[in-house]
Amino acid sequence: MEYLYAALLLHKAGKEINEENLTAVLEAAGVSVDANRVKSLVAALKGVDIEEALSSAAMVAAAPAAGAAAGATEAAEEEKEEEEEEEEIDEADLGLGSLFG
Numbered sequence: 001m002e003y004l005y006a007a008l009l010l011h012k013a014g015k016e017i018n019e020e021n022l023t024a025v026l027e028a029a030g031v032s033v034d035a036n037r038v039k040s041l042v043a044a045l046k047g048v049d050i051e052e053a054l055s056s057a058a059m060v061a062a063a064p065a066a067g068a069a070a071g072a073t074e075a076a077e078e079e080k081e082e083e084e085e086e087e088e089i090d091e092a093d094l095g096l097g098s099l100f101g
Contacts, residue, residue, distance in 0.1 A: 002031050003041050011050045018042060 006025040010017045019038050026033045 002026060002029065003037055006031075007041060007045060008050070017045055 003022070003026065006022050006029070007017050009025055010021050015021050019035075019042050022038050022042060023033050023035075026038070
């Protein structure tokens with residue numbers, strides 16, 4: 001995870017994501033750097049539009065949250081309807097009770 005965070009930090013700072021810069025950031029953070037992992041990450045990120053990847057990841061993360069909010073709204077509406085039905089029944093019981101009370 002530290003390697004990805006370092007790459008994102010370089011991207012945010014407007015610096016080139018290369019082996020030298022990535023290694024420098026990781027060492028500054030006190031991480032024991034594995035040169036093979038650095039090379040692999042730099043190669044994997046080559047040609048990747050990081051801004052586009054971040055925005056699509058944000059949309060994917062927001063979709064379940066929006067679905068959950070809609071589900072919560074539906075559940076609240078159903079609960080409200082159930083409470084209204086219970087109140088109607090209680091009022092009817094009071095009316096009958098006054099006949100025999």
